[in-house]
Amino acid sequence: MTVLNRRQDPRGRRVLITGASGTIGRALGTRLTAAGAHVLGLDLRPTGDEPFPVLRCDVTDDDSVRGAVAEALETLGGLDVLVNNAGTGGPAPAERAPGTEVRRQLEINLLGTWRTTAACVDALVAARGRVVMVTSRMAVMQLPLAAAYGASKRAMVAYADALRLELGTHVGVTCVYPSAVRSPIHDSTRAAGLSLEGMSVYEPLDGVLDAIGKAAFSTRPHRDVTTTRKGAVEFFLARHLPALTDRIVARTLAARAAAGAFDGAPLAAGVVARNRGNGGTE
Template sequence: MSDFAGLTALVTGGASGIGRATAGLLAERGARVAVLDLDPSAVGPPLLAHRADVTDDTSVRTAVAAAVAGLGGLDVLVNNAGTGAQGTVEDNDDTEWQHVWDVNVVGMVRTTRAALPHLRRSAHAAIVNTCSIAATAGLPRRALYSATKGAVQSLTLAMAADHLPEGIRVNCVNPGTADTPWIGRLLAAADDPAAERAALEARQPTGRLVTAAEVAGAIAYLASPLSGATTGTALAVDGGMQGLRPRPVKR
């Protein structure tokens, strides 16, 4: 496909996992792509790489300006940078709540705010936010993370309403448990990594973790000019976890 030919895209958190898969896919489909990340050292051509800390407004504005200058404009913003947290409401202190909220929610605000003047000049402007199944399903020991992702889904709807008159579409993807470096670190820290992985796989009706490439495909769908009538949508990429209640398989 070449639906992104002639377009430019910016992906935050684009040095690994879902962000890296998304940046690569957009480039394969014709876009000129820049990546923003805390450590973009592993990113090489054809992707452009810029260091940015989404918790720092000056860092974000500087990186977005440099990326747009290098790209020659901006058509697509993928707000993918994020961090995780485990625990009930008792387990995370105020400092961790503030940090995760600052990355997952306010970080999207900072990046979008810096990108909007450039997106307004595009005839195919689109923003895609990476949300989570945690926004729509009650997951154990994910209170803080779920709170931020619930905010991201609501923020997506509000942004879609605000910027529709400007010709900017805003959507989000809601991945299930995805096979990313963060999940890999959680599994490595578990008492029984194999059993923990099996439990995560079992709660998704497909019986496996979501791949980064599958989430990237959904992001590309929402960002593509071919989806010009799609805005204010949360697209689940979760192996059926949100809506399906399959009957147990008899053995």
């Protein structure tokens, strides 16, 4: 398997995955279980047919996280790798005041990660383990009309940076930056008429799993791991030439608005009006 190449053998490694019943979490748990790792998952709504055990856990609830993590650590007998994969998205234009949707995304993506990691710290330090943060390309290159998701993922990276400074003597902390993977996470944005198809390209799930495997089992921990060559280029440009990436995204947005991609979507009315008002050139 790809996860084995030039890396520590995952056989016997104790792995906890949040969001384990979703698209990425289930596929990752299935792959690692087949590779011989001891995998346990956490999810708000376990399906019951995952090929590895999954405990019910609400990452927005302190007591739920403490209880589920304690049970997971007892079952696994410790912890070598925590994969913070639980996350959610949805429509959230930056020009609008933050409401329930914004708070929901911040609570799950950022604070849920924080709660779960904090509950696992002692076990990870004892094992000299790894924390893998499944962030997003949007943590470094924001897309319009989804401000809450980008903000929560960028904040997740900032949390990872602080964690690395505090635990780095004993625990490796790596951020993985997928682009878009086909999954139900995009359904609410599409339903609101704000689909970013044409602005973001879907990437293969296997590449994301390979990147997480690299982060979890490399001999020496990486700080940041991208999932495709295109993602590596975007990551570099966003970090070193942010004004250029802003122009590229703005022009693509203007073209999409001019083509009618957001017509009939109330949340995008301001974007459409402004772009059509200036001729759709910026």
